[in-house]
Amino acid sequence: MGRRRGEFERIELFTRGFPPPPPGVRLGIGDDCAVLRSSPGQDLVVTTDSLVQDVHFTRQRFTLQDVGHKALAVNLSDLAAMGARPTWFLCALELPDWVDDRGLRALADGMRRLAARVQISLVGGNLARAPVLGVTLTAAGQVPQGRALLRSTASPGDKLYVSGTVGDARFGLEHHAPPGPLLRQRRPQPRLALGILARRFASAAVDISDGFAQDLEHLCRASAVGARVELPLLPVSGALLRHAGVEAPLWAARGGEDYELLLCIPPKKVRAFERACHKVGQKVTCVGEITAPPRVILLDAHGREPTGLRGFDHFAPRRSLHRRSAGGRA
């Protein structure tokens, strides 16, 4: 075990080298609170999300750089789903003894690289001792007033689009996962540019964190609509296809931790949306459409509805990924 400094030196150690605060940050780290001034005509969007050791990551599979990256990425993904541009974040660390000064620098490093890339400013935080490593971030972004993408505003007839590929991050947890899916698990890439682009087209959006099937259900419930999806249309990687074969769409539907976006596009905007995505190299795939409530129907290649397609629930009884419970989805 390496050196561990006192609390205030550790804060200095952690925060060194993060991007300098933009003009909207009147006061960053070092006082009781940060002071922020909103740009006129903008709404503030805020979210909080935690990564906890042995729940969201293990020391065996994740480096501390991975943890730092992912803790920020999962929060940025929520901003992306609102169509927001990242502005600032706060970082509350729970540090066990095994995270020494070098480990703390590694954690900061993974977070800082992503922060620099998306130009989000670290404006404050907290350090506490704890038995296991926990990283809780609160991230804020801005959108033009009234223009945030919500999950509650989908309408029947909207086409359902999924960005990138889904299922890989979950596959990355398997014992002999190849490098691609492993990287998706450790280093998710939030779809910020797509979220901002989608503001011009989408009627509703959600990020896919609990798994496609479950997050679609959240969106449908919030919008009081139904949906109909062709599971074989779900975009999957070559690695997942090779591994899971005909089961790949089921992996993709259950997934979890994909951090892709699920977007609802009104039919008359579909062509312009696809063109805009193509132009900037954003891969999006139409997988179905929003229908009248209440049913969310997911159909396999044979036109049947597979059961047991719910995603991850922190407090549900433990389920195997492959179990097909009769009471799967509502």
Place this chain on the structure above:
Amino acid sequence: MGRRRGEFERIELFTRGFPPPPPGVRLGIGDDCAVLRSSPGQDLVVTTDSLVQDVHFTRQRFTLQDVGHKALAVNLSDLAAMGARPTWFLCALELPDWVDDRGLRALADGMRRLAARVQISLVGGNLARAPVLGVTLTAAGQVPQGRALLRSTASPGDKLYVSGTVGDARFGLEHHAPPGPLLRQRRPQPRLALGILARRFASAAVDISDGFAQDLEHLCRASAVGARVELPLLPVSGALLRHAGVEAPLWAARGGEDYELLLCIPPKKVRAFERACHKVGQKVTCVGEITAPPRVILLDAHGREPTGLRGFDHFAPRRSLHRRSAGGRA
């Protein structure tokens, strides 16, 4: 062990009954992010702070109501130190198995009562499983633009004031602590009204969370000033005085978790400040003054400087409260 529902039912269980969102909250709980609109002419101040089981509280001494109350209170105290009016907060919970549905309701209950009292709105959060209970809140408040109280703006000649009494919360951790100090430990009361009042008078402020001596040092370092304090002037409770006798000022100076305010008042505003505090029943005590840098001098009844007066450092080597290390304060 009682019943434990699924993740989304638990969120519903936790959030039920919090104060309704004010008009600035465009969208509260239930989407990927909350959406907030700043009032024109106001700055936003934000802070984050965690309570971790067996570090900040134990199951033996704290009820879950206490934990809920204190997690919010410690964040509100940071807002108070900036002179801010609370507006919204986010709550990230790390829940071990022993917190069942009833426990979760108790936690929410303690938090909700305080939230209702100070009119702060819960706008989002996160639930995760974890080996021990952890509560990380991010709280936001507003102040008129450019009017936040900082710790970096004290000037030589300013009088130093302390609110309420200090030392009790630390005394509340002792084995046979009487009810008063015990309550100060479990249910700190953030000095929000005093912080808002102090905006008209104070040149600088900090909340006393790490202990009077340590937080004074933070303020002096941030402001590049010194200070001179008469320790016997530190306001202490009757309970602490009875327990510690002539040592009471040392308890008060070390303290920790007092959540009182330390305010710097320019001499020409002292009378008006004291009058304003008296009028609204806010007890404040002048304990010394800001001096030229660099020395922070704390004098006992004999005009000597006691050593070992640093407060709590999460990552410092363990110290006994009564140890008088020669290398105590810089």
